[in-house]
Structures are given as C-alpha cells and as structure tokens.
Amino acid sequence: MLTEVFEKVWQRSGGKCECARPSHNHSYIKCNKKLVREMQDKPALGGWKLYQHFAYGGNDVSAYAVYCWECYRKIAEE
Numbered sequence: 021m022l023t024e025v026f027e028k029v030w031q032r033s034g035g036k037c038e039c040a041r042p043s044h045n046h047s048y049i050k051c052n053k054k055l056v057r058e059m060q061d062k063p064a065l066g067g068w069k070l071y072q073h074f075a076y077g078g079n080d081v082s083a084y085a086v087y088c089w090e091c092y093r094k095i096a097e098e
C-alpha cells in the first residue's frame with residue numbers, strides 16, 4: 021500500500037472511526053470515535069487499525085477503512 025493511499029484513507033476518515041456496522045449499535049450511522057494518527061496498531065486510547073475490505077486491496081482507497089480498536093476487535097470476533 022502506498023503512503024499516498026494511506027494518506028487519502030486517513031484524510032477521508034477525518035481522524036474518526038469509519039465503522040458503520042449495524043451489529044455494533046453505534047449511536048449515529050458511524051462509530052465516529054476520535055482517533056490519534058500516531059496510535060495506529062496500538063490498543064490504547066485513540067488507537068486504531070487499518071481495516072481491509074478485500075484480501076487484495078492494493079492501492080484502491082475504497083478497499084480500506086479506519087476502525088477504532090474496539091470495532092476492529094469486534095469484527096475479528098464475528
């Protein structure tokens with residue numbers, strides 16, 4: 021994944037969790053939890069993971085999403 025693609029995904033998220041799974045019962049349409057860029061892959065406050073929708077995302081911006089640690093973990097458990 022190119023840094024450029026990573027930038028676009030992060031910009032699109034606005035630094036917030038993009039998860040919109042109905043099963044998570046988010047108060048609004050999206051989770052919107054505020055995240056800290058430097059906290060990628062860290063299971064702490066502001067931590068988040070880059071979620072990949074398909075096995076081979078390549079450099080397609082739409083193949084990725086920014087998920088907070090909690091949402092990411094829930095999806096992994098599904």
Ligand SMILES: [Zn+2]
Nearest residue numbers: 037051088091
């Ligand atoms: Zn979330």
Ligand SMILES: [Zn+2]
Nearest residue numbers: 039044051091
């Ligand atoms: Zn969620």
